[in-house]
Amino acid sequence: MAVARCLCLVVDDSRVVRKVARRILETQGFAVEEAENGQLALDACRRHLPGAILLDWNMPVMNGIEFLQNLRREFGPERPPVLFCTTETEMSYIEQAIANGAQEFIMKPFDDDILLAKFAQVGLL
Amino acid sequence: MSPHAFAVFAALLRNRSGLTIGPDKLYLLETRLTPLLRQHRIANLDGLATRLAQGRCEKLARAVVEAMATNETYFFRDITPFAHFRDHTLRYLHASRPASASLRLWSAAASTGQEAYSLAMIVAESSPWLGARGIEIVATDIARTPLERARAGHYTQFEIQRGVPMAALVRHFQKQEAGWRIAENLRAMVRFQEWNLLTDLSPLGRFDVIFCRNVLIYFDRPTKMRVLEALAEQLAPDGVLYLGGAETTLGLTSRLVPEPGAPSVYRRVSDATGTIALEMNASSSAAASAIERRPVSRPRSGAFGTS
Ligand SMILES: C[S@@+](CC[C@H](N)C(=O)[O-])C[C@H]1O[C@@H](n2cnc3c(N)ncnc32)[C@H](O)[C@@H]1O
Numbered sequence: 001m002a003v004a005r006c007l008c009l010v011v012d013d014s015r016v017v018r019k020v021a022r023r024i025l026e027t028q029g030f031a032v033e034e035a036e037n038g039q040l041a042l043d044a045c046r047r048h049l050p051g052a053i054l055l056d057w058n059m060p061v062m063n064g065i066e067f068l069q070n071l072r073r074e075f076g077p078e079r080p081p082v083l084f085c086t087t088e089t090e091m092s093y094i095e096q097a098i099a100n101g102a103q104e105f106i107m108k109p110f111d112d113d114i115l116l117a118k119f120a121q122v123g124l125l
Numbered sequence: 126m127s128p129h130a131f132a133v134f135a136a137l138l139r140n141r142s143g144l145t146i147g148p149d150k151l152y153l154l155e156t157r158l159t160p161l162l163r164q165h166r167i168a169n170l171d172g173l174a175t176r177l178a179q180g181r182c183e184k185l186a187r188a189v190v191e192a193m194a195t196n197e198t199y200f201f202r203d204i205t206p207f208a209h210f211r212d213h214t215l216r217y218l219h220a221s222r223p224a225s226a227s228l229r230l231w232s233a234a235a236s237t238g239q240e241a242y243s244l245a246m247i248v249a250e251s252s253p254w255l256g257a258r259g260i261e262i263v264a265t266d267i268a269r270t271p272l273e274r275a276r277a278g279h280y281t282q283f284e285i286q287r288g289v290p291m292a293a294l295v296r297h298f299q300k301q302e303a304g305w306r307i308a309e310n311l312r313a314m315v316r317f318q319e320w321n322l323l324t325d326l327s328p329l330g331r332f333d334v335i336f337c338r339n340v341l342i343y344f345d346r347p348t349k350m351r352v353l354e355a356l357a358e359q360l361a362p363d364g365v366l367y368l369g370g371a372e373t374t375l376g377l378t379s380r381l382v383p384e385p386g387a388p389s390v391y392r393r394v395s396d397a398t399g400t401i402a403l404e405m406n407a408s409s410s411a412a413a414s415a416i417e418r419r420p421v422s423r424p425r426s427g428a429f430g431t432s
Contacts, residue, residue, distance in 0.1 A: 089282065091300050094291060105291040107282055114286045120204070121290050 005031040006051035006124065011041040011067065012085070013059040017108075021054055021085070024112050028125060038062030042070055050080055052124050055102070057086035057093065065100060072101045081122045085110065126151065130174035134158075134189070137177055142190045142267050143323050143352070145345040157192045161185075191268045195343070198236040200288030201243045202338065206367045206389045210334065211247045213387075214365045218333050219258055221363070227259030231332040233322060233356070234340035235264035238275025238315070239288065244336070245311040246297050263329060265320035276317050278307035323348070326355050333361045338389075339369035346377070353378040357393055366391040 008030045010021045015036075022032045033050065035041035039062040041053070053071075057064040068082055081103040086093070089107045097105050103122045106114060119125045134154055138144040146153065158170060165185060167173045176182055177189065201207045218228050230248075232241040241264035248260050266272050281304045285294060298305040320329065322340065335356055341349050357380040360366055366381055368374070368389050374381040384390035 089300070091295065094295055098291065098295065102291075105294075107286060110286070114283070117287050 005029055007031045007033060007048070008052045008054060009033050009035060009041060009044055009050040009080075010054045011035045011038065011059070011064070012054075012056040013037055014056070017056070017085075021115065024115050025054075025119075028116065028119070038064060038067030038070075041067055042074075045071060045075065049075060052080050052119070052122075053082045054085050054106075055082055057084060057088050065096060068097075068100045068102060077101055081124065083118055083122065085115075126154065126170045127174075130171045133174040133178050134170075137186060137189060138193055139345070139348075141186065141323075142194065142321065143344040143348040144190075144193055145343065145348070146193075154193070158189060161188055161192055164188075187269075191270060194268050194271075196236045196268065196271045198239045198339070199284065200239045201290075202240065202288065203370055203389070206336070206338070207243055207247060209387055209390055210244065210365075210367065211251065214334055215247065215251060215255075217363075219255055222333075224258070227261050228334070229330065229332045230260065230262045230334045231329070231336065231359070232262065232264040232315075233335055233337040235266045235272070235275060235317065236268075237271045237280075237284075238264060238278065238317065239280075239284070240264070240336055240338065241275070241315045241317070242278070242297075242307055242311055243288070244334075245307075245314045246293055248314065249297065249311060250293075260314070262315045263332075264315050264317045265329070266317075267319070267321045269319060272317050272319060275315075276312075278312045280305050280307070322352050322355070326359050329359060331361050331364075332359055333364045334367070335360055335364065336367045338367060339372070341372045342369060350377045353381060357381050360393050362393055362395060364393060366393075 006029075008025050010018050010025070010032055012018050012021070013036050018034045018036075022034065025032050030052075033044060035044050037059040041055075042062070044050070055064045055067065064084060064086065071082070078101070082101070083104040083106055084097045084102050085106040085108060087108045094105050104118045106118050116125060131148065131151065131154070135146055138146060155170065158173065161167075162169065162173060165173075165188075167176060173189075177186055222228065230244055232244065235241050241262055244262055248255065248262070264275065279301065285298065285305050289298070294305070297308045297311055299308065320326075322337075337356055341352065344352065353374055356366060357378060368391060370389060373383065374391050375383065380394050381391040382394055384392055
């Protein structure tokens, strides 16, 4: 049975984080695309809308929350699901993420268990 | 470790907590008991076994039982039992009980409290339709140390992330310097208490819902049978038991039957007729009246609370 793999866009300015996330997601059968800031991620979405987005907050050029606002404005309020993945762990950030249409919030550092638990919580696994 | 020492530990654990360890678990004894040696100034595990065999040190015996227990747990573990509780059981019980009756929920191997607080979160989020319904959550475990953590309601970022959805985190937790603390209203909802499942459970009273998850797996067959019988005794006739994913009542007791189509969900069978006891109460509400009388031998799926 040929099933198209879900494409996950990993947006983070750290190459190491992108690599770790890619490894975890690929083992679960996701196809992975990477972008190193919000602007490049937006470009990628315009070319081809992914099935899920893992999103860092602090990045040069365009940060995560700006990217999310642009994404929701252009592509609608829910899809694709966005999971923040950031070192910011204050409640105010989580509330801001929710208000702008993120589906989940992962606090760095993360590991396989956490990443996959969060993907399961939003129905991607 | 000498075979004699191993036999002493195995017997102590089996008698006190039900934990069954085979010789393949020797390494587990070593890794988990070695820290106790330093604490109690005992030279080696053989020495510890000798002390235990003398049977005079209750504190030491308890420490061994606690050290050998696996306390791993997380919020909303496996998700589906909690979704079933939220969407079916809680609604059914609320509809079928008199408004003045409190619902009693029990987390029977509560460890550090995540299971009990998951139930508390569901109850809190159901308050729009639960109204003023009284709900009591009792959470018990044989081990003291995890219960202390449970009572404090303080969790690390890792523990939070493994199971608490973002929306629930915002609603039910406060950020602390290190980690997160459960909201006071949820903490107040749960009563934590030390209790051994191998002892008389009747003082705890009747429960409408029992979560007894991921503890029977550590017991041998006779102990599983005995505990399941005792749980059935504490369960209301139309109550629901939730077990862990690797646990079952099949072949162990005829008093608790799996709910067709709902993994981990078990119901009581009425003792006299062998029919699902639920029918005895099936007149008091719309939710309940949707449940038809049915013999246990021919269970039908999806009837419970699906209206
Ligand atoms: C793996 S945890 C399960 C926690 C939770 N119910 C869950 O499913 O995530 C098992 C717990 O059972 C407790 N336990 C072991 N033997 C017990 C007994 N005889 N009576 C009560 N609790 C027991 C242990 O102390 C431990 O905290």
